[in-house]
Amino acid sequence: MQRSLPLKRRVYPTLTFTVGALVLCVVLAVSLGSINIPVLTTLSALFKGITGQARDGLEVIVWDVRFPRVLMGMLVGGCLAMSGATYQGLFRNPLADPYLMGVASGASLGATIGLVMGVPNAWLPALALGSSLLSVALILTLSAQGKVLKTTNLILTGVVVGSLSTAISTYLMLNHKDDVRQVFFWTLGNLAFASWQNIQTMLPYLLLGGLFLQSLARPLNTLQLGEPTAYSLGVPVDRLKWLLIVASSLVTAVAVSYVGIIGFVGLIAPHIMRRLVGSHYPVLIPMSALLGGVLLVVADLLARTLIRPSELPVGIVMTVVGGIFFLYLLRKNA
Amino acid sequence: MKRFVFSAMLLLGSAFATQYPLTIKDDLGNTVVIKKEPMRIISMLPSNTETLCALGACDRLIGRDDYSNFPKSVEKVQAFGGLYNPNVEGMIAAKPDLVIASKYGKLSERLQQAGIPVIAVNPETYQDIFRKTTLLGKVLNKESQAKALNIKVQAEVKKYEILAKTVKTPKVYFEIDPTPYSIGPNSFMGVILTKAGAQNIIPAELGDFPKISPELVIEKNPQVMLGLSLADAQKRPGWSSIDAVKNKKVIEIPWELNEMLGRPGPRIGEALKGLVKLLHPELAKK
Numbered sequence: 029m030q031r032s033l034p035l036k037r038r039v040y041p042t043l044t045f046t047v048g049a050l051v052l053c054v055v056l057a058v059s060l061g062s063i064n065i066p067v068l069t070t071l072s073a074l075f076k077g078i079t080g081q082a083r084d085g086l087e088v089i090v091w092d093v094r095f096p097r098v099l100m101g102m103l104v105g106g107c108l109a110m111s112g113a114t115y116q117g118l119f120r121n122p123l124a125d126p127y128l129m130g131v132a133s134g135a136s137l138g139a140t141i142g143l144v145m146g147v148p149n150a151w152l153p154a155l156a157l158g159s160s161l162l163s164v165a166l167i168l169t170l171s172a173q174g175k176v177l178k179t180t181n182l183i184l185t186g187v188v189v190g191s192l193s194t195a196i197s198t199y200l201m202l203n204h205k206d207d208v209r210q211v212f213f214w215t216l217g218n219l220a221f222a223s224w225q226n227i228q229t230m231l232p233y234l235l236l237g238g239l240f241l242q243s244l245a246r247p248l249n250t251l252q253l254g255e256p257t258a259y260s261l262g263v264p265v266d267r268l269k270w271l272l273i274v275a276s277s278l279v280t281a282v283a284v285s286y287v288g289i290i291g292f293v294g295l296i297a298p299h300i301m302r303r304l305v306g307s308h309y310p311v312l313i314p315m316s317a318l319l320g321g322v323l324l325v326v327a328d329l330l331a332r333t334l335i336r337p338s339e340l341p342v343g344i345v346m347t348v349v350g351g352i353f354f355l356y357l358l359r360k361n362a
Numbered sequence: 363m364k365r366f367v368f369s370a371m372l373l374l375g376s377a378f379a380t381q382y383p384l385t386i387k388d389d390l391g392n393t394v395v396i397k398k399e400p401m402r403i404i405s406m407l408p409s410n411t412e413t414l415c416a417l418g419a420c421d422r423l424i425g426r427d428d429y430s431n432f433p434k435s436v437e438k439v440q441a442f443g444g445l446y447n448p449n450v451e452g453m454i455a456a457k458p459d460l461v462i463a464s465k466y467g468k469l470s471e472r473l474q475q476a477g478i479p480v481i482a483v484n485p486e487t488y489q490d491i492f493r494k495t496t497l498l499g500k501v502l503n504k505e506s507q508a509k510a511l512n513i514k515v516q517a518e519v520k521k522y523e524i525l526a527k528t529v530k531t532p533k534v535y536f537e538i539d540p541t542p543y544s545i546g547p548n549s550f551m552g553v554i555l556t557k558a559g560a561q562n563i564i565p566a567e568l569g570d571f572p573k574i575s576p577e578l579v580i581e582k583n584p585q586v587m588l589g590l591s592l593a594d595a596q597k598r599p600g601w602s603s604i605d606a607v608k609n610k611k612v613i614e615i616p617w618e619l620n621e622m623l624g625r626p627g628p629r630i631g632e633a634l635k636g637l638v639k640l641l642h643p644e645l646a647k648k
Contacts, residue, residue: 061575061577062575062577062578062581063577063578063581083603084603086581088580088600088603089577089580089581089600091600092599092600092603093576093577093580093599093600094577096599097599149540149594150597202444202446202447205429205444205445205446209539209541209543210539210540210541213541213573218541220541220542220575220576221576221598221599222599223597223598223599224599332575332577336575337565337568337574337575337577337578338568338569338572338573338574338575339573339574339575340573341573
């Protein structure tokens with residue numbers, strides 16, 4: 029037996045298509061926005077940016093504002109999709125998504141506390157990251173019985189701790205009316221102020237977490253056969269679960285900490301990919317990441333252009349567009 | 363002829379005193395009958411509280427919302443929560459003969475059901491400031507005071523508006539929320555900003571309080587930015603190329619001025635004065 033799960037033949041065409049779509053979307057996303065930027069300006073801005081020359085006017089918009097924003101969308105979308113694929117495999121539940129473990133509500137609580145305490149905006153990502161990791165740690169501690177991690181316990185604990193954090197955030201928001209909007213918009217996701225610096229800071233964590241997840245993909249395949257079977261095949265199931273949760277929560281928390289909460293991409297990207305390439309995790313995880321990147325770049329492009337020069341929160345666009353598309357897929361395949 | 367004299371007398375009378383019961387239409391579109399001159403009032407919106415006091419009815423206030431803090435004396439009045447967490451039971455127990463509520467939230471409906479007279483009054487545009495003052499004057503039997511207050515505030519506004527016309531008007535970006543939100547020229551804050559001698563970079567078609575794209579600010583290249591700190595502006599990707607940031611003309615709004623600016627009430631002239639001073643320090647002495 030070579031593979032524990034079926035790998036569909038369509039991997040290479042899908043890969044080519046997805047990479048092509050990603051490139052196309054990136055190019056479109058860099059040149060379209062509150063104002064459309066001519067290709068020449070875009071190219072000269074890219075050249076000047078890479079070589080570190082001074083930029084002016086529209087070139088500033090291309091290199092300093094849009095390009096990091098598009099890259100951030102790609103990275104965040106990719107990370108959320110990767111974690112989504114992992115969670116779905118881990119819980120063997122197609123509805124699992126990166127926020128299930130309370131990452132989102134933990135992060136919101138951290139951001140809310142920061143905002144109502146008047147912490148400088150630059151610190152919010154750190155606070156969000158810290159509090160989301162704390163809440164994951166709390167959930168893991170509360171749900172573990174000895175060294176054994178029971179999946180149902182984990183989900184229940186996650187839901188309860190998540191609701192508790194949401195309740196506390198809501199209470200804080202009610203008592204600090206002036207900050208409500210900021211917190212609220214944070215929970216809708218926002219790529220508007222993504223910068224090169226943000227990308228630099230988050231990239232190492234994401235790469236590390238991503239590679240780690242990828243290295244766990246094969247054992248994750250085995251887990252699909254059911255825990256008893258995985259045990260009997262020699263997979264250290266409990267340790268595997270811990271590692272998977274920690275890695276994917278870290279990746280999600282880093283992504284969330286900069287851009288706020290963007291739902292749905294972690295749910296639908298793996299679903300679509302599973303239909304196209306099958307459930308072989310070493311392939312499914314990176315392919316989901318690619319598609320997640322495409323989806324979020326497109327959603328952000330729409331968020332910036334639908335009512336320009338005003339903007340929509342990207343989380344709303346992601347959910348509406350992604351949701352409609354997802355429903356279409358479900359009906360078509362029903 | 364008799365009828366004419368009678369109605370003329372009525373008109374004349376009403377110029378001096380409100381006739382109760384008074385029927386008005388409030389901002390929720392409800393027709394409310396106020397049976398007698400209200401003497402025990404709860405005001406649940408800071409701008410209305412300020413107007414009420416400016417009309418000389420501060421002593422009738424038996425309750426306020428959590429955010430009403432001007433004039434200072436209202437801080438001693440009992441607070442009944444905010445828009446999202448009003449203490450309805452407390453209000454009913456306080457037996458007011460009028461609650462001036464916001465049209466947002468569900469307070470109006472709930473008080474009505476409890477039989478408490480309530481009107482929803484929300485000044486939102488610049489003109490609303492004066493319309494609502496007139497309305498409140500009528501409701502409180504303070505019509506002549508309302509007229510005088512409007513004239514006073516309008517004169518104050520005019521004074522600083524004319525003063526600001528004497529200098530060059532820079533292109534200005536005004537941020538009310540770092541997500542980022544700005545103000546359109548037709549909002550009451552936008553009107554005040556223009557009167558303070560500024561060209562608002564936000565196009566009117568975006569609406570009154572639009573969420574804008576950070577790219578738009580770079581493209582419009584404002585000469586002055588209000589409502590955020592220089593350090594914050596420098597940190598935003600690409601913003602250090604904006605003239606206002608280069609020339610360090612990024613001005614945070616002092617807390618008290620910010621509060622005045624956010625309240626479409628009788629201190630709007632004073633708010634305008636503060637804004638003129640921020641934008642044109644050379645006029646500060648006048």
